[in-house]
Amino acid sequence: MLKRFAFLSLLAFPGLAAAQSFVPNLPPVKTTSFRADTFSIAKYGAVADAITPNTAALQKCIEACSQKGGGVVLVPRGQWLTGPVELRSNVNLHLAEGALLQFSANRADYKLHKTNWEGLDAVRNQALIYGKNLENVAITGKGIVDGAGEAWWMVQKARSTEGEWKQLVASGGALNEKQDRWYPSAQSLKGTTVKEPGVLTEDKSEVKDFEEIKDFLRPDMLVLDHCKRLLLEGVTFQNSPAWTLHPMMSEDVVVRNVNVLNGPYTPNTDALDLESCKNGLVEGCTFSVGDDAICIKSGRNEQGRKRAMPTENFVVRNCKVYRAHGGFVIGSEMSGGGRNIYVSNLTMMGTDIGLRFKTTRGRGGVVENIFIENIDMKDIPGEAILFDMYYMIKDPTPQVAGSKERPVSPAKPVDEGTPQFRKIQIRNVTCHGAETGILVRGLPEKSIQDISIENAVLQSEKGLVCIEADNINLRNVTLLPTSTDPVMEVHNSQNITLDNIKYAPGAAVLLRVSGAEKAKNVRLINTDTSKAKIGVEFGKDVKKKAVVVSKR
Numbered sequence: 001m002l003k004r005f006a007f008l009s010l011l012a013f014p015g016l017a018a019a020q021s022f023v024p025n026l027p028p029v030k031t032t033s034f035r036a037d038t039f040s041i042a043k044y045g046a047v048a049d050a051i052t053p054n055t056a057a058l059q060k061c062i063e064a065c066s067q068k069g070g071g072v073v074l075v076p077r078g079q080w081l082t083g084p085v086e087l088r089s090n091v092n093l094h095l096a097e098g099a100l101l102q103f104s105a106n107r108a109d110y111k112l113h114k115t116n117w118e119g120l121d122a123v124r125n126q127a128l129i130y131g132k133n134l135e136n137v138a139i140t141g142k143g144i145v146d147g148a149g150e151a152w153w154m155v156q157k158a159r160s161t162e163g164e165w166k167q168l169v170a171s172g173g174a175l176n177e178k179q180d181r182w183y184p185s186a187q188s189l190k191g192t193t194v195k196e197p198g199v200l201t202e203d204k205s206e207v208k209d210f211e212e213i214k215d216f217l218r219p220d221m222l223v224l225d226h227c228k229r230l231l232l233e234g235v236t237f238q239n240s241p242a243w244t245l246h247p248m249m250s251e252d253v254v255v256r257n258v259n260v261l262n263g264p265y266t267p268n269t270d271a272l273d274l275e276s277c278k279n280g281l282v283e284g285c286t287f288s289v290g291d292d293a294i295c296i297k298s299g300r301n302e303q304g305r306k307r308a309m310p311t312e313n314f315v316v317r318n319c320k321v322y323r324a325h326g327g328f329v330i331g332s333e334m335s336g337g338g339r340n341i342y343v344s345n346l347t348m349m350g351t352d353i354g355l356r357f358k359t360t361r362g363r364g365g366v367v368e369n370i371f372i373e374n375i376d377m378k379d380i381p382g383e384a385i386l387f388d389m390y391y392m393i394k395d396p397t398p399q400v401a402g403s404k405e406r407p408v409s410p411a412k413p414v415d416e417g418t419p420q421f422r423k424i425q426i427r428n429v430t431c432h433g434a435e436t437g438i439l440v441r442g443l444p445e446k447s448i449q450d451i452s453i454e455n456a457v458l459q460s461e462k463g464l465v466c467i468e469a470d471n472i473n474l475r476n477v478t479l480l481p482t483s484t485d486p487v488m489e490v491h492n493s494q495n496i497t498l499d500n501i502k503y504a505p506g507a508a509v510l511l512r513v514s515g516a517e518k519a520k521n522v523r524l525i526n527t528d529t530s531k532a533k534i535g536v537e538f539g540k541d542v543k544k545k546a547v548v549v550s551k552r
Contacts, residue, residue: 026313026340029279030252032138032231034092037071039064041080048078050102055083055109065091070136075099075143083109084219087131087139095143095235103128105151107185107215112207114200115223116248119275119300119333122198123210127223127246134224138231145221145237149266152218152241155182159265184215191216218242218268224250232258239263244289245272249309253280259287264323266290271324273297276309276336283315288322292329293351296338298365304335305364305416311336316343324348326356328372332391334419335365343372353382354431358391359419361412361443368423377431384431384458385438387421387448389468395441397467397491405540406467406491408515411444422449429453434460437479442468444492453477463503464488468518471495478502486512486537494520500527507532513547514539525550 042048044064045057058073062085065073070090077098084103087093095101104110110125117124128147131137139145157165157180168182169175174189175182183189191197191213198210198217210217221240224230227250237244238261245260247253255272262269271287274280275297287293294316299307311334321327327348330338348354354377357367377384390396396409421442431437437458442448447470454475463479463486466472470493479487479501487503490496492515501524503510510532513519519542529535529549536547 026315026342027279029254029281030229031254032092032136032229034090034136034138035069035071037065037068038074039071040074040076042076046080048076048080050079050081052081053083053104054080055085058082058085062086062088062091062093075101075141084126084128084130087129087134087137087224089134090136092138092140092231095139095141095145097142099141099143101143101145103146103148105148107151110219112210112214112217114207115225117198119297119304119335121200121303123200123207124198124217125214125219127220129222131223131227132225134227136229137224137227138233139222139235140231140233142234143236145235147221147238147240149239149241149262149269151184152188152215153184153266154188156180156265157182187213187215220244220246222246223248226250228252230254232256234258236261240269242268243270243273246275247277248275249277251278253277255280255282255285257284259285260289262289264290270295274311274314275299275333276307277311277314279313281315282319283317285319286322287319287324289324291324292326292356293321293324294319294328296330296341297333298336298338300333300335301362301364301417302335304333307336309336311338311341313340314342316341316346318345321346321348321351324351326353327351327377328354329356329358330367330370331358332360332363334359334367335363337365338367339369341370343370345374346376348375348377348380350379351377352380353386354380354384354434355386355426356383357387357421357424359389359421360391360393361389361419362417363419364417366420366422368420370424372424372426373428375426375429377429378433380431380434382434383436383439384434384460385426385429385453387440387442387451389419389421389443389446389448390441404512404514404537406514408492408517409444409468414445418443418446420446420449421451424450425452425454426456427454429456429458431458431460434458436460436462436465437481438464438466440466440469440472444468447493448472466493466496467491469493469496473497473499474501475499480504484508486510487532488512489514490519490522491515491539492518494518494522496522498522498524498527500525503531505531509534509537511535511547512537512539513542516541516543519543519546522547523550524548
């Protein structure tokens with residue numbers, strides 16, 4: 001008999017006692033619970049020989065389990081070849097230790113269907129594992145799910161050895177005009193010539209309208225759409241064609257002790273995309289992927305705003321991220337907003353960017369009430385901490401060589417497409433090696449607001465770069481840049497407090513303030529300016545009263 005589902009209180013988790021001030025009054029997460037009955041796929045005709053297609057047997061076993069009230073669908077040890085499958089309510093798909101669920105590399109096994117991709121209504125190949133409008137569903141165990149992503153990925157010549165490239169070209173597929181990118185088929189290459197491929201429009205509103213670029217529309221590995229009470233635990237997911245784990249518009253999501261492993265240059269292979277989800281926990285996971293790792297999303301542009309479903313009420317903790325574009329990421333498709341997210345105890349090693357908040361004009365949405373603590377980073381090629389409202393757009397305020405002045409970017413009207421980042425607290429951060437310690441880059445019409453960074457030690461080429469911001473507070477932050485730039489640059493920003501900032505002796509300039517139009521109330525307090533050759537440097541027409549220096 002199916003047990004009544006349990007409630008998992010975020011406040012009751014061990015290890016949070018020291019950070020309870022960061023976890024106030026989140027609602028409990030409703031957890032999964034399954035009948036003890038076990039249904040082995042082997043008893044429904046599946047064969048573990050890595051050759052026999054087991055799609056029908058696997059689906060038959062899932063259906064039988066669901067129809068009998070639910071329970072465990074067991075994938076025993078062995079290599080099981082399958083095409084796409086659909087989960088059902090009250091089913092726990094359990095991969096035993098040594099089980100390899102190998103998805104087919106035959107793209108014809110996957111059918112196009114209407115879904116959502118990167119925050120927009122779209123047509124894509126069906127996910128390898130799919131579920132919609134389900135309740136009480138799980139994938140658990142110590143086995144491996146392999147998505148055969150190599151059958152779908154584009155490969156760049158510059159990122160391949162000469163031998164690998166020759167072998168790839170000889171295998172078939174198609175090359176682009178420059179002969180520097182390989183695609184697995186002519187259909188896949190054709191998709192690169194289409195504007196917004198796969199996106200549903202008035203002109204292209206049916207699945208049949210996208211058949212000619214089918215192979216370009218790579219599937220996600222796992223999509224759980226409009227589901228309730230989800231559990232992903234223990235399993236290793238690897239070689240996903242596109243996004244790997246994608247709970248979408250779902251509630252009560254628990255992702256625990258999973259591994260996601262995708263190659264270094266595999267396109268769009270995000271590890272975990274929580275899109276417009278409500279109430280959940282992510283803990284104990286390890287990610288190494290070709291795109292962002294832990295991602296908070298909520299739809300793109302007008303469609304996301306109309307959906308109006310923020311991702312909210314999540315705890316993310318005790319995870320490791322190796323290779324990824326960003327370690328913990330919010331955006332860029334965050335038009336429905338994001339709020340009440342608590343992140344702690346993350347280690348990032350080699351991610352392009354560490355903490356990454358990204359958006360752009362047109363997105364809209366409000367990201368607020370984000371609390372992050374105990375983050376350790378190493379070998380970050382880009383920014384350790386990044387807030388950027390110019391995602392995928394050229395920097396509008398670049399420094400001209402030989403000049404200390406940045407241009408002032410013109411403002412645009414504030415409307416529903418104007419995004420907002422605000423009320424974000426970060427504390428207890430270390431980073432050994434990055435291009436920039438902290439980069440804040442807001443819009444002239446809508447500053448990034450109310451950001452607090454406390455207790456951090458950041459070793460990087462540049463220290464702080466703060467552009468178009470309001471109410472930014474750094475306290476007990478050590479910045480150790482290696483470049484000749486100022487330790488801290490504040491441009492076109494106001495209400496900036498820099499409290500007890502530490503830096504290496506001999507810096508050319510500790511703080512440079514520019515942008516006379518908005519430079520106001522910049523406070524440098526409890527900081528020894530005497531170790532720098534110039535304590536405060538003023539940009540053109542910036543009034544001295546814009547900066548207040550309070551010595552010890």
